[in-house]
Amino acid sequence: MPFEWKPHWDHEKVDETKCRAGVHDATGVGFHQCTRKAKVDGKWCKQHSPEEEKRRREESDKRWDEQRDQQARATRNSAWWLVIDEVKKADKELAERLTKLQYELGGREQ
Numbered sequence: 001m002p003f004e005w006k007p008h009w010d011h012e013k014v015d016e017t018k019c020r021a022g023v024h025d026a027t028g029v030g031f032h033q034c035t036r037k038a039k040v041d042g043k044w045c046k047q048h049s050p051e052e053e054k055r056r057r058e059e060s061d062k063r064w065d066e067q068r069d070q071q072a073r074a075t076r077n078s079a080w081w082l083v084i085d086e087v088k089k090a091d092k093e094l095a096e097r098l099t100k101l102q103y104e105l106g107g108r109e110q
């Protein structure tokens with residue numbers, strides 16, 4: 001559900017024709033009622049409608065997931081290179097094969 005604005009002072013009052021969402025003041029300190037006309041369910045403007053909020057939340061969740069996956073992949077890759085480096089220290093013949101393999105995979109110069 002969108003964040004609903006409530007009056008805090010005597011001079012403030014909910015405008016029933018306007019969207020009920022609370023939006024940040026220009027100063028960023030307080031909130032005021034959204035100035036757009038209430039069109040969705042007689043309560044929200046299009047941007048603050050529950051469906052739109054949900055859509056935006058899902059979109060940003062998806063972006064986060066993608067970013068996290070990418071980071072996890074990068075970490076896994078570099079950990080994998082480190083493991084190979086350690087193995088190469090232990091066995092000379094294996095080291096040559098692994099270096100060649102790393103080169104072929106394109107991840108690293110010889």
Ligand SMILES: [Zn+2]
Pocket residue numbers: 019020021034035036044045046047048
């Ligand atoms: Zn609004």
